[in-house]
Amino acid sequence: MPPPTADEWELPRLRSSFQLHEDAVRDEDLAEFFDVKFYPYNPPGAPPVFAATSKKHVVVVRIVSTPDKDQNPCQIIRMIRDADAGANNYTCCWSKDPDTEMPWLCVAGKDAKIKVYDIRQGKLVKTLVGHGGDISDLATSPACPTTIASASDDTTIKLWSLAKEHAKQPCICILGGEGHQYNLLSVAFHNNGRYVLSAGHDQIINLWALPEFPKEHINVPIVLHYPHFSSSEVHNNLVDCVAFYGDLILSRACHEDTIVMWRIEGFSSDDPVPNPLDAPTPTDMAKQTRSYFNPIPSKARPAMYTRLAQFHTPDCGVQFYMRFRMYHVQGKHSILAFANAKSKTMFWDFSRFEAYREFMEELEQARSTGAVVQKPSWLLVKRAKAKKGVVAAAAVHQDAAASLRAAAGGDKESMVSASPDPDGGSGAVPAGTLGNYNQDTLDNWKEMYDLSNPVGLIRPHKVQGVDGSFVGRQVGWSPGGEWCVVVGNKNRALVYQRGAREKGVATPIS
Numbered sequence: 001m002p003p004p005t006a007d008e009w010e011l012p013r014l015r016s017s018f019q020l021h022e023d024a025v026r027d028e029d030l031a032e033f034f035d036v037k038f039y040p041y042n043p044p045g046a047p048p049v050f051a052a053t054s055k056k057h058v059v060v061v062r063i064v065s066t067p068d069k070d071q072n073p074c075q076i077i078r079m080i081r082d083a084d085a086g087a088n089n090y091t092c093c094w095s096k097d098p099d100t101e102m103p104w105l106c107v108a109g110k111d112a113k114i115k116v117y118d119i120r121q122g123k124l125v126k127t128l129v130g131h132g133g134d135i136s137d138l139a140t141s142p143a144c145p146t147t148i149a150s151a152s153d154d155t156t157i158k159l160w161s162l163a164k165e166h167a168k169q170p171c172i173c174i175l176g177g178e179g180h181q182y183n184l185l186s187v188a189f190h191n192n193g194r195y196v197l198s199a200g201h202d203q204i205i206n207l208w209a210l211p212e213f214p215k216e217h218i219n220v221p222i223v224l225h226y227p228h229f230s231s232s233e234v235h236n237n238l239v240d241c242v243a244f245y246g247d248l249i250l251s252r253a254c255h256e257d258t259i260v261m262w263r264i265e266g267f268s269s270d271d272p273v274p275n276p277l278d279a280p281t282p283t284d285m286a287k288q289t290r291s292y293f294n295p296i297p298s299k300a301r302p303a304m305y306t307r308l309a310q311f312h313t314p315d316c317g318v319q320f321y322m323r324f325r326m327y328h329v330q331g332k333h334s335i336l337a338f339a340n341a342k343s344k345t346m347f348w349d350f351s352r353f354e355a356y357r358e359f360m361e362e363l364e365q366a367r368s369t370g371a372v373v374q375k376p377s378w379l380l381v382k383r384a385k386a387k388k389g390v391v392a393a394a395a396v397h398q399d400a401a402a403s404l405r406a407a408a409g410g411d412k413e414s415m416v417s418a419s420p421d422p423d424g425g426s427g428a429v430p431a432g433t434l435g436n437y438n439q440d441t442l443d444n445w446k447e448m449y450d451l452s453n454p455v456g457l458i459r460p461h462k463v464q465g466v467d468g469s470f471v472g473r474q475v476g477w478s479p480g481g482e483w484c485v486v487v488g489n490k491n492r493a494l495v496y497q498r499g500a501r502e503k504g505v506a507t508p509i510s
Contacts, residue, residue: 008333009378011347011462012484012496016072020052020059020491031055033487034090034321036476039103041096041145048478049077051105051119052487053092056082058107060119063483063495074495078119086111090321093138096145097125098163106148108135114150116162128160130171136185136200136321143193147172147213151184157198157208158221165216172218175208177225178282185240185321190247194273197249199239204232205251207264209274209292226279229264231289231305241323245334248308252338254320258457259311259338265301266293312457315342325475332481339472339486345494346460352378356449378461379449382441466494 022031035053042049052059060078082089089109097104097118104125108114112135114128133153141147146162156176166172175196184200199205206227213222235253242251245261247269252259280290291304316322324338334350355376362373448459471489478484484496 007499009349009352009376010498011335011349012337012464012498014464014466014494015069015497016074016495017466018061018072018074018493018495020054020057020493022054022057022491031491032489033473033491033493034109035092035474036485036487036493037092037094038476038478038483038485039094040140040479041094041101041103042479044480048480048483049103050476050478050485051092051094052485052493053089053107053109054491055088055109058082058089058092058105058117060105061493063478073497078122080105080107080117080122082107082115084111084113090134090136091138093140093148094145095140095148095162098146104162106138106140108138108150110134112152112154114138114148114160126162126170128170130158131156133183136183137187139187139189141189141193142191143189147193149187149189149196151187151198151200153183155180155182155184155200157184157187157196159196159210159213161213166218169218169221171221172213173210173222173224175206175224175227177223179206179208179225179227179230180204185238186242186323188243190244190269192269195244195269197242197244198227199242199251201238202232203235203237203239203253204230205234205239205242205249206230207267209276209279211276224276224279226281228274228279228292229267229290229304230280230282231291233288234260234262234305234307238320240320243324243326245326245328250324250326250336252313252322252324254316255318257313257316259313259324259336260307261309261311262305262307264291264293264305265297265303266291307454309451309454310457311336311338311346311348312459313338313340313346315340315344317341319471322472323474325477327477327481327484329479329481335477335481335484337475337477337484337486339470339475339488339494341471343468343470344463344465345472345486345496347462347464348458349378349461352376352449352461353451356445357451379445381437382444464496468492470494 033052033054036050039049047062047064049062058080059076062075062077063073064075066073089107092105092107095104095106103119105117105119106114112131112133116125118125131152131154135150135152137151139149148160150158156174158171159173160170161172180200180202182201184198186199188197194210196208207229209228237253237255239251239253248261248263250259250261274292278292280292289304294301294304297303319341326336328334336348339345366373448461472486473488476485482498486494
């Protein structure tokens with residue numbers, strides 16, 4: 001296994017933060033950023049831009065890299081205030097003007113309307129009306145920037161087209177019928193744009209296969225009554241976030257303190273998209289899971305879905321509407337991020353799971369071969385417990401290193417580390433026995449990187465805390481993965497950077 005470079009394995013560090021002081025919200029404790037989305041259509045190398053949605057305001061921010069770590073990289077380029085008395089916005093998503101390709105931002109919330117803004121001009125372009133309840137989530141199709149999905153308290157998901165040919169009837173498809181029973185909270189597209197996930201208060205997670213949409217005007221939206229997969233067994237409480245990770249699924253539910261990774265057995269996006277009429281109907285109302293992809297479990301495939309891993313997200317309390325976000329781009333490290341209700345942001349680098357498995361296999365093989373095994377730099381060695389009255393030199397080294405990290409604003413990832421490698425710090429471990437690493441170290445690695453137990457709790461690879469009382473609501477990743485923004489209560493946004501060796505000073509923007 002070749003030694004990794006430092007940058008590709010580095011997890012984000014807090015670079016800055018800002019807070020919006022909203023004149024429309026008198027009580028600061030009631031002010032919240034509920035959503036954040038990065039603009040996905042900028043050319044490579046362009047400064048990333050994100051929108052943060054508060055109750056009455058949308059703030060559009062450009063991030064400009066600066067060599068000065070103390071300088072806030074965030075520049076507000078547009079602020080939009082919703083003057084409607086009934087407006088209380090929760091969510092947003094990006095689109096593009098089909099003629100000029102200028103950036104459009106769609107915003108929705110309590111008043112059940114989707115408002116589409118031209119961000120360059122700061123003007124309202126159009127308003128989409130049709131839902132009968134609060135809109136809790138919006139998503140843009142990765143395959144078509146003019147197709148968006150909305151999840152509502154009216155228990156339906158609506159697909160909207162912003163293309164010119166659908167201007168008179170922008171709602172092109174409704175996912176409803178027998179799909180959900182209560183208010184929806186989350187909607188997500190597959191990367192190919194042909195599958196949609198939905199979830200909400202009824203603890204049901206549905207997967208819908210979408211038909212090909214017509215390119216011309218239609219008078220009546222297509223209606224899908226049944227999803228191709230439906231289950232209320234994955235979670236035991238309301239589901240407030242669901243997303244695809246390739247063909248796998250990530251989801252979380254209130255009160256569970258975990259993000260679950262699982263797969264639908266038999267589902268592959270490489271297969272032909274099933275016909276909407278092939279979706280299974282709920283003939284047995286006592287059946288909690290039904291699936292088009294594996295309708296009759298067999299010895300070869302005994303379940304309709306399989307839990308693969310659980311990522312531990314402690315200290316969420318009674319909060320819900322807390323959403324994770326996975327950065328997943330081909331050829332780059334996939335990183336999962338989530339912020340809890342106790343001012344902590346957690347990160348998991350999925351590339352570390354495979355690298356850890358390979359490293360442990362090499363250590364096992366080295367028992368007999370005597371080979372020297374190179375330890376990945378991110379696998380941190382814990383100090384062995386010394387006997388009473390004995391202070392090992394390694395412990396002194398660890399404490400000194402920890403003090404330096406604390407002075408520089410260290411985080412959980414660095415604080416777990418400590419003593420030099422068993423061979424004296426070269427990074428190359430004389431093999432022969434796994435005993436070169438103490439049991440505390442091996443146990444710590446297993447709790448963070450071992451995916452062999454699907455019901456075990458995988459601890460974060462890094463935890464970064466911030467001052468004050470912060471409840472995370474949503475995470476956004478820049479298209480290149482170098483920036484991560486977390487938004488939450490008190491209209492506060494935390495800006496994390498990958499590739500930043502030193503943590504900058506958090507400078508407020510009012």
